[in-house]
Amino acid sequence: MKTLEDLKKVREQALEQMKLREGKFSAKVVVAMGTCGIAAGAREVMAAILDELDKRGISDVAVTQTGCKGLCEQEPTVDIIKNGQSVTYGYVDADKARQIIAQHVVNGNVIGDWVVSAS
Amino acid sequence: MRELSMHILDLAQNSIAAGASRLEIEVAADTNADRLVISLQDNGRGMAPDFVSRVKDPFVTTRTTRRVGLGIPMFDAAARACDGRLAIQSSPGKGTYLAATFKLSHIDRAPLGDIASTIVTIIAVNPDLHLRYTQRVDDKAFIFDTDELKTQLDGVPLNEGPVLKWIGEYVKQGTSEETEIN
Ligand SMILES: Nc1ncnc2c1ncn2[C@@H]1O[C@H](COP(=O)(O)OP(=O)(O)O)[C@@H](O)[C@H]1O
Ligand SMILES: [Mg+2]
Numbered sequence: 001m002k003t004l005e006d007l008k009k010v011r012e013q014a015l016e017q018m019k020l021r022e023g024k025f026s027a028k029v030v031v032a033m034g035t036c037g038i039a040a041g042a043r044e045v046m047a048a049i050l051d052e053l054d055k056r057g058i059s060d061v062a063v064t065q066t067g068c069k070g071l072c073e074q075e076p077t078v079d080i081i082k083n084g085q086s087v088t089y090g091y092v093d094a095d096k097a098r099q100i101i102a103q104h105v106v107n108g109n110v111i112g113d114w115v116v117s118a119s
Numbered sequence: 120m121r122e123l124s125m126h127i128l129d130l131a132q133n134s135i136a137a138g139a140s141r142l143e144i145e146v147a148a149d150t151n152a153d154r155l156v157i158s159l160q161d162n163g164r165g166m167a168p169d170f171v172s173r174v175k176d177p178f179v180t181t182r183t184t185r186r187v188g189l190g191i192p193m194f195d196a197a198a199r200a201c202d203g204r205l206a207i208q209s210s211p212g213k214g215t216y217l218a219a220t221f222k223l224s225h226i227d228r229a230p231l232g233d234i235a236s237t238i239v240t241i242i243a244v245n246p247d248l249h250l251r252y253t254q255r256v257d258d259k260a261f262i263f264d265t266d267e268l269k270t271q272l273d274g275v276p277l278n279e280g281p282v283l284k285w286i287g288e289y290v291k292q293g294t295s296e297e298t299e300i301n
Contacts, residue, residue, distance in 0.1 A: 001292070002288055002289040002292050004267060004268070004271055006285060007268065007271035007272060007282075007285070010272075010281050010282055010285045011271070011272050011273065011275050014275045014276075014279035014280070014281045014282055015275060017279065017280060018275070018279065033128070033132055033240075033244070034132070035129050035132075035189045035190045035193070038125055038128055038129045038132075039120055039125065039129075043125060043128055043233070043236055043237060043240050046236075046239075046240045046243065047236050047239070047240070050243060050280070050283055050284075053280060054280045054281075054283075054284055059279075063244065063278070064244055065244040067132065067136065
């Protein structure tokens with residue numbers, strides 16, 4: 001049974017993670033949340049990303065959203081911004097999202113086959 | 120959309136795009152009246168009256184990346200397909216209220232689906248939004264309010280991993296059993 005009382009412990013856990021990253025983020029993940037993105041499964045992609053980061057104990061990755069970028073055909077899309085480079089992945093699903101976290105965000109290896117644009 | 124909770128996520132994006140700092144979402148099932156009502160109230164910039172009267176038309180949008188707006192027309196169509204309707208009230212500078220009705224038992228009504236995931240997603244990317252979510256079945260209600268959390272969290276943002284995980288589990292638990300809506 002979850003109650004608001006649990007939040008004291010949750011707060012301690014969060015503070016611990018915040019201390020570890022010392023205000024520095026190693027990467028940014030941006031999920032497109034326009035209507036077409038949501039209809040194509042962006043919410044499940046977001047859930048998979050949050051879960052994968054949590055499972056791996058990663059707290060120095062920022063997760064944000066953007067609206068429609070005009071890439072409606074290729075939704076769900078996810079941008080990874082790391083080491084000064086921005087890569088957009090298209091046709092992402094929960095499973096691909098987990099692999100993008102493991103390979104690109106954690107190990108820095110871009111998964112070329114899934115990239116729709118890079119800059 | 121496969122789930123009504125996906126429409127809710129999409130409509131919440133409209134509120135956020137309109138600069139809302141406060142969003143109240145309610146999903147209420149009345150089993151006697153065989154009716155489901157989904158409403159969203161925000162304090163965003165609102166819409167002018169003539170714009171509101173045209174916004175269910177897909178060719179009305181203020182976005183620039185795509186010439187058609189789809190979110191509201193799709194939600195309107197979903198309600199109408201289930202013997203319901205979408206009502207919109209908005210005042211510029213004050214905010215917007217949307218309420219859609221559905222026949223609860225209608226064969227074409229999409230399930231509410233994963234509302235916990237919709238709420239976690241909204242909060243993950245809008246940690247400063249004051250969000251209140253109410254789910255009712257007849258006289259039973261589950262209420263989730265980010266203000267209550269903020270008091271307990273005392274300065275820790277809502278979008279920290281452990282907090283989001285807890286929110287997901289808390290909402291999932293609260294929206295099951297007596298306030299469950301399928
Ligand atoms: N909650 C809201 N507050 C203010 N304006 C809104 C709101 N919801 C919708 N709008 C306006 O209506 C337009 C159409 O919305 P929608 O059908 O969701 O399409 P889209 O979001 O793709 O433009 C938006 O571009 C916006 O100008
Ligand atoms: Mg929209």
